[in-house]
Amino acid sequence: MKLINTNSSHRRLIKNQLENTDATLVETFSAGNTDVIFTKAPNHYEIVISNKHRAIREIEIESIRDFFLKRRIHPNSIRKEEIKTLYTDKLIEISIPIK
Numbered sequence: 001m002k003l004i005n006t007n008s009s010h011r012r013l014i015k016n017q018l019e020n021t022d023a024t025l026v027e028t029f030s031a032g033n034t035d036v037i038f039t040k041a042p043n044h045y046e047i048v049i050s051n052k053h054r055a056i057r058e059i060e061i062e063s064i065r066d067f068f069l070k071r072r073i074h075p076n077s078i079r080k081e082e083i084k085t086l087y088t089d090k091l092i093e094i095s096i097p098i099k
Contacts, residue, residue, distance in 0.1 A: 001031050001060060001063045001064065001067075002031060003029040003030070003031050003036060003064070003067060004029060004030050004031070005027065005028070005029055006028045006029060006030045006035075007027055007028055009028070010028040013026075013028065013037075014026045014027075014028065017037075017039065021039075021041070022041045022042060022043075023039045023040065023041050024040055024041060024042065025038075025039065025040040026038070026039050026040075027039075031060075031064075033051050033052070033053050033054070034049060034050070034051045034056065034060060034064075035049070035050050035051070036048065036049050036050075036064055038068060038072060042098070043097065043098055044095055044096060044097050044098055045068070045072075045073055045078070045095075045096040045098070046093065046094070046095055046096075047064065047065065047068055047093070047094040047096070048091065048092070048093050048094075049061060049064055049091070049092040049093075049094075050090060050091045050092075051090050052090060053090075054090070055089050055090060056090065056091075056092050061085070061092055061094075065094055069096075073096065076099075077098055077099055078096050078097060078098055078099065079097045079098075079099055082097045083095070083096050083097070
């Protein structure tokens with residue numbers, strides 16, 4: 001799965017997240033109909049995956065989570081055993097606590 005950075009298309013969303021939450025970094029990505037929001041805050045990372053047209057497949061969740069764990073998150077900075085994933089039909093939220 002290839003993720004394309006779409007920050008320039010979501011400036012308002014990014015600005016609102018930075019102004020109204022404890023986030024210090026917000027990035028948006030797209031993989032076709034699947035949108036991803038990656039957020040870094042002082043105590044955690046958040047990955048939100050959404051698809052308005054269909055349920056998100058488990059293989060997509062694993063692929064996206066692995067992408068960020070390999071490319072955006074230093075493995076020694078998180079508590080892997082405390083990663084939580086919340087599932088709904090068309091929205092997935094992955095919370096990754098920072099040590």
